[in-house]
Amino acid sequence: MKKKRSNPWVFVLELLFVIGVAIGAAALLRQYVISKDVVVGVSMAPTLNNDDRLFSLRTVGIKRNAIVVVNAPDRPNQRYVKRVIGLPGDTVESKNDVLYINGKRQAQPYLKPKFMQPEIKTWAAQRNVNASVVHFTGDFNIATLPSTHSKTVPAGHYFVLGDNRLVSHDSRDFGFLSRSQIESVIIWRYAPIDQMQWY
Numbered sequence: 001m002k003k004k005r006s007n008p009w010v011f012v013l014e015l016l017f018v019i020g021v022a023i024g025a026a027a028l029l030r031q032y033v034i035s036k037d038v039v040v041g042v043s044m045a046p047t048l049n050n051d052d053r054l055f056s057l058r059t060v061g062i063k064r065n066a067i068v069v070v071n072a073p074d075r076p077n078q079r080y081v082k083r084v085i086g087l088p089g090d091t092v093e094s095k096n097d098v099l100y101i102n103g104k105r106q107a108q109p110y111l112k113p114k115f116m117q118p119e120i121k122t123w124a125a126q127r128n129v130n131a132s133v134v135h136f137t138g139d140f141n142i143a144t145l146p147s148t149h150s151k152t153v154p155a156g157h158y159f160v161l162g163d164n165r166l167v168s169h170d171s172r173d174f175g176f177l178s179r180s181q182i183e184s185v186i187i188w189r190y191a192p193i194d195q196m197q198w199y
Contacts, residue, residue: 034055034056034057034058035055035056035057035058035069035183035184036053036054036055036056037053037054037055037056037069037079037081037184037186038051038052038053038054039051039052039053039054039081042164042167043080043081043082043162043163043164043167043168043169043170044067044081044082044083044162044163044164044168045115045163045164046112046115046163046164047067047083047110047163048067048081048163048189052189052191052192052195053189053190053191053192054069054081054186054188054189054190055186055187055188055190056068056069056183056184056185056186056187057184057185057187058183058184060185060187062084062087062158062179062182062185063084063087064084064085064086064087064101065083065084065085065110066083066084066185066186066199067081067082067083067084067185067186067199068081068082068083068084068160068182068183068184068185068186069081069182069183069184069185069186070082070160070177070181070182070183071181071182071183072174073174073175073177073181074173074174079183080160080162080169080170081162081186082160082161082162082168082170082171083110083160083161083162083163084158084159084160085099085101085159085160085161085171086101086142086153086158086159086160086171087153087158088153088154088155088156088157088158089152089153089155090102090152090153090159091103091141091142091143091151091152091153092141092142092153092159093140093141093142094135094137094138094139094140094141095139096135096139097135097136097137099137110163111136111163111165116136119136119164119166120134120136120166123166123167136165136166137161137165138165138166138172140172142159145172145175147171147172147173147174147175148171148175148176150176153176154176156178156179157176157177157178157179158171158176158177158179158182159171159176159177160177186199187199
């Protein structure tokens with residue numbers, strides 16, 4: 001019995017179909033599941049630095065201390081990378097560089113004293129003020145911030161800060177973010193290669 005010869009055009013069409021499906025699946029993943037991002041600026045230093053390359057997920061829940069990519073509420077077509085501090089219903093306050101959520105003191109292991117102290121000295125020197133009276137975060141209570149005007153984080157909203165508190169433009173300035181303004185949650189820094197890290 002002779003083996004039937006396959007038509008080479010059928011093979012080409014099948015190959016093109018498989019390639020098309022793969023490209024379509026990748027596009028859908030990028031559109032609805034995975035985002036590739038680049039850090040611009042130093043507002044998340046030392047956790048993330050300018051030009052770091054990141055992967056993030058669009059489909060995961062928002063938890064406290066998650067690092068998120070947000071659509072800038074005050075700058076069209078720009079995105080920020082920030083850390084989620086306050087969840088819906090929370091009170092948020094910072095006093096003498098201690099963060100309080102719902103009245104309870106919070107650990108902030110991502111704030112590194114070796115980074116903070118030189119930053120405070122530089123910031124103070126540039127403004128000709130005494131560094132000993134400068135707080136890295138600055139005292140605030142969301143109930144008294146001009147940008148928030150609320151005792152608690154509203155339902156469906158979040159309060160975010162950058163880790164480099166002296167220079168970060170965040171919820172202290174632009175207020176709460178709605179869930180729809182949070183685009184994705186950072187899961188992996190893949191570059192620089194020697195600083196790869198899961199989050």
